Amino acid sequence: MAQPVFKRVLLKLSGEALMGDDAYGINRETVNAIVLQVKEIVDMGVQVGIVIGGGNIFRGIAPAAEGMDRATADYMGMLATVMNAMALQDAMKHAGVAARVQSALNIEAVAEPYIRGKAIRYLEEGKVVIFGAGTGNPFFTTDTAAALRGVEIDAEIVLKATKVDGIYTADPKKDPSATRYDNVSFDEAINKNLKVMDATAFTLCRDQKMPIAVFSIFKQGALKSIILGENEGTRVEA
Numbered sequence: 699m700a701q702p703v704f705k706r707v708l709l710k711l712s713g714e715a716l717m718g719d720d721a722y723g724i725n726r727e728t729v730n731a732i733v734l735q736v737k738e739i740v741d742m743g744v745q746v747g748i749v750i751g752g753g754n755i756f757r758g759i760a761p762a763a764e765g766m767d768r769a770t771a772d773y774m775g776m777l778a779t780v781m782n783a784m785a786l787q788d789a790m791k792h793a794g795v796a797a798r799v800q801s802a803l804n805i806e807a808v809a810e811p812y813i814r815g816k817a818i819r820y821l822e823e824g825k826v827v828i829f830g831a832g833t834g835n836p837f838f839t840t841d842t843a844a845a846l847r848g849v850e851i852d853a854e855i856v857l858k859a860t861k862v863d864g865i866y867t868a869d870p871k872k873d874p875s876a877t878r879y880d881n882v883s884f885d886e887a888i889n890k891n892l893k894v895m896d897a898t899a900f901t902l903c904r905d906q907k908m909p910i911a912v913f914s915i916f917k918q919g920a921l922k923s924i925i926l927g928e929n930e931g932t933r934v935e936a
């Protein structure tokens with residue numbers, strides 16, 4: 699049987715991917731389908747940390763955030779990611795996957811605080827750790843949180859699960875003539891402003907020699923393919 703090529707990974711899940719076909723919010727069926735893909739790699743013995751985005755909830759409250767102080771809106775965005783983390787943990791529990799939520803913002807009544815050593819211990823025990831509230835700081839994104847937590851937990855790769863199947867020469871949703879890269883260097887991704895991830899996230903991964911794989915969470919089996927070392931999506935490396 700094929701063996702995983704990674705022992706520990708950091709999976710970044712787009713918040714917007716949780717909406718399914720809804721306008722915003724959390725679509726339970728979509729979450730369950732994502733959880734099954736994660737379960738597949740957990741059952742192979744891969745240790746999985748997850749950073750979850752907040753776009754699905756934040757989009758719904760965006761009109762209220764208009765004109766608001768940027769830091770306040772960002773804290774709201776971070777709280778949205780905690781809701782997603784809780785929904786994901788609940789869906790994992792129902793699928794028989796042990797998961798813990800750790801929050802970068804202190805909200806101890808709903809989630810334990812982010813403690814690096816404890817997160818690593820959970821991973822070693824085979825539990826999925828879901829990191830909520832991004833980095834805990836405004837003016838950042840959950841992509842940067844994924845790069846940061848990935849480096850902190852000593853993951854071998856950051857897996858960016860999104861709505862498109864890799865990195866393109868331009869946003870494929872806006873430019874149908876855009877073509878997909880199989881491989882791209884950090885410098886090219888940053889210099890060409892390939893917006894699938896923000897420059898802070900790319901730069902941190904580049905400096906810490908942390909490879910990134912970008913793939914579609916809606917493509918059945920894509921996550922497992924990457925774990926088995928097969929060609930899938932786009933790989934960003936030095």
Ligand SMILES: Nc1ncnc2c1ncn2[C@@H]1O[C@H](COP(=O)(O)OP(=O)(O)OP(=O)(O)O)[C@@H](O)[C@H]1O
Pocket residue numbers: 711712713714715750751752753754840841859860861862864865866867868869870871891892893894895
């Ligand atoms: N060069 C590019 N290649 C691929 N996708 C791109 C590119 N430029 C922009 N995009 C867009 O970036 C989006 C990926 O961002 P995604 O929504 O997954 O991230 P996010 O902002 O981290 O998540 P969230 O939904 O939680 O806010 C894709 O849906 C795609 O339309």
Ligand SMILES: O=c1ccn([C@@H]2O[C@H](COP(=O)(O)O)[C@@H](O)[C@H]2O)c(=O)[nH]1
Pocket residue numbers: 713750751752753756771772773774775776779831832833834835836837838839840841843
């Ligand atoms: O470290 C962080 C992470 C996130 N935010 C805020 O949350 C929203 C949602 O995150 P996405 O990465 O867009 O999914 C983001 O727009 C920020 O407003 C943050 O401030 N700090």
